[in-house]
Amino acid sequence: MYNISLKGKAVLITGAAQGIGRCITLKMAEAGAKGITVVDLQGGKPMERLQKELEALGSEVIVHTGDVSRGETIKGAISATTERWGSLDILINNAGIARRTDLFTTTEELWDLIIAVNLRSVFLGMKYAAEVMKEQGGGVIVNTSSIAGVTGGNTGPEYGASKAGVIALTKFAAKTLGKYNIRVNALAPGTIGTEMIKNAYKDLSEEAVKERLSTIPMGRMGEPEEVAKAALFLASDLSSYVSGDIVMVTGARMS
Numbered sequence: 001m002y003n004i005s006l007k008g009k010a011v012l013i014t015g016a017a018q019g020i021g022r023c024i025t026l027k028m029a030e031a032g033a034k035g036i037t038v039v040d041l042q043g044g045k046p047m048e049r050l051q052k053e054l055e056a057l058g059s060e061v062i063v064h065t066g067d068v069s070r071g072e073t074i075k076g077a078i079s080a081t082t083e084r085w086g087s088l089d090i091l092i093n094n095a096g097i098a099r100r101t102d103l104f105t106t107t108e109e110l111w112d113l114i115i116a117v118n119l120r121s122v123f124l125g126m127k128y129a130a131e132v133m134k135e136q137g138g139g140v141i142v143n144t145s146s147i148a149g150v151t152g153g154n155t156g157p158e159y160g161a162s163k164a165g166v167i168a169l170t171k172f173a174a175k176t177l178g179k180y181n182i183r184v185n186a187l188a189p190g191t192i193g194t195e196m197i198k199n200a201y202k203d204l205s206e207e208a209v210k211e212r213l214s215t216i217p218m219g220r221m222g223e224p225e226e227v228a229k230a231a232l233f234l235a236s237d238l239s240s241y242v243s244g245d246i247v248m249v250t251g252a253r254m255s
């Protein structure tokens with residue numbers, strides 16, 4: 001029997017306040033992570049609640065509030081992590097946003113915003129974490145892409161493009177960081193029941209929602225917990241020879 005253990009590990013995760021990020025964070029604590037730095041635009045109640053839950057599971061916590069598309073947020077969170085626990089072993093680049101648009105209605109500003117939050121943040125996280133991980137002799141990075149990064153999706157031009165960029169960055173980083181014992185993979189979730197999907201579906205009729213879900217071979221949305229389990233696999237030694245991979249968590253949806 002193999003135990004999935006993150007005992008002694010220092011983890012940094014972005015977009016932790018809710019949804020998939022919150023679930024992944026709790027999984028890291030359940031697996032025994034020593035310390036977890038949670039980064040999000042949101043502070044306040046959601047983060048206080050998360051901190052209490054993580055501490056109850058035995059992990060120490062740093063709450064870092066800020067915008068992940070800004071270098072200073074990422075550098076600050078990484079420094080706080082290494083100062084407190086002496087290493088950064090696992091980075092989960094999860095924060096992201098989505099807006100329903102098309103080429104007619106979107107704007108240059110929205111393009112810049114979504115590319116900054118979804119793609120620039122992943123570049124920044126990997127750039128600054130790689131320096132620390134190289135120095136300490138290794139580490140693990142898990143990025144959150146999307147099925148939209150493979151198919152183009154139907155959320156909007158910038159969302160699919162940002163998530164395709166995450167896939168390219170993941171592969172580039174895996175190839176160039178492998179020699180430093182740094183593994184890099186991405187998750188590509190399908191339709192997962194979080195606030196993001198609630199917002200995306202809020203203007204659709206019941207019929208339209210049913211039609212969307214009927215395109216999923218497994219016939220249902222995924223739970224954030226199901227993405228978190230895949231994240232735990234990628235973050236742990238269970239995936240010790242997996243790098244440069246895109247793990248689809250889509251209930252067999254492929255288009």
Ligand SMILES: NC(=O)c1ccc[n+]([C@@H]2O[C@H](COP(=O)([O-])OP(=O)(O)OC[C@H]3O[C@@H](n4cnc5c(N)ncnc54)[C@H](O)[C@@H]3O)[C@@H](O)[C@H]2O)c1
Binds near residue numbers: 068097192195
């Ligand atoms: N829900 C899905 O169906 C789905 C599918 C594929 C990919 N994803 C991806 O999974 C990730 C998590 O999505 P979710 O569904 O949990 O979304 P969510 O909206 O429930 O949570 C996203 C979190 O990111 C935080 N965040 C947003 N912008 C930020 C910024 N600039 N700086 C710091 N934090 C920021 C939010 O405050 C929030 O806590 C995203 O990258 C998303 O694109 C989600």
